[in-house]
Amino acid sequence: MIYGYVRVSTKEQNLDRQLKQxxxxxxxxxxxxxxxxxxxxxPELQNMLSVLQPGDRIIVSDLTRISRSSKDLFELIEVIKEKGAALKSLKDIWLDMTEDNPYSTFLLTVMAGVNQLERDITRMRQKEGIAIAKDKGRYVGRTKKYHDKHAGMNHAIELYQAGRHTIKEISEITNVSKSALYRKLATLKDKQSI
Incomplete structure (x- = not known):
């Protein structure tokens, strides 16, 4: 089967040009x-992906119709490949997975490398920013979910101290994860509060 996918961003926009292509x-x-x-x-993109069979092809007028970022595109291509199908863009002629096209494979590999480089640089800059903020005494870190005044955690500790419930039951009653409760109890035991 040859599937087409057309998309516009708003209800006022027209699909006619893409449909004709x-x-x-x-x-x-x-x-x-x-x-x-x-x-x-x-929904329609997900519907199309769900019906793909080996040997099927997807055609789009251009890549901006099916993806909005290189990360999004790579994830879609992986899903399409896993189904044994292929993607072809009419405007972006370099992307044609419907044939054994070494140029498409090469360019996708290069783009994936650039995408990974962007993520690595972002992480590196984030680490540098955190180090500078720590040096200046302005870094506070991520807010703890279960802080000392967290009502659910405090209630969980009270239930545990009462000794009438299992950890699993306490977790269900208070909506505090079992692992978080175990960590908190271990911390309190170290302080000999329990």
């Missing part, structure tokens, strides 16, 4: 969506 490309079925591309939680 995909009909001219011989699509058997076209999935249509009028929704923001900022997320992959697009």
């Amino acid at each position: 995909l009909n001219d490309s011989g699509c058997d079925k076209i999935f249509r969506e009028k929704i923001s591309g900022a997320t992959t939680e697009r």
Whole structure:
């Protein structure tokens, strides 16, 4: 099967240009969506991915219709590959997985490397920023979920001290995770509070 996917961001926008391109490309079925591309939680995109079979092809007028970032694109390509299907962009002619195209594979590999480099640089800058903030005494770190005044954790400790419930029951009653409760109890035992 040859599937097409068309998308515009708002209800006021028109799908006609994309539909003509995909009909001219011989699509058997076209999935249509009028929704923001900022997320992959697009119902028609998910429907199309769910019906893919080995050997199927997806055609889009251009990559901005199916993805909004390189990370999003790589994740979609992995899903499509796992299903044994292929993706082709009419505008972005370098991306044609429907044939054994070494240039598409090469460019995807390079783009994946650039994407990983961007993530690594972001992490490196974040670490540098934290180090500078620590040196200046301005870094406070992530706020603890179960701080000393957390009502659920305090109630969990009270229940534990009463001795009438198991850790599992306490966790269900207070909505405090078992692992967090165990950690807190260990800390309190070290302080000999229990």
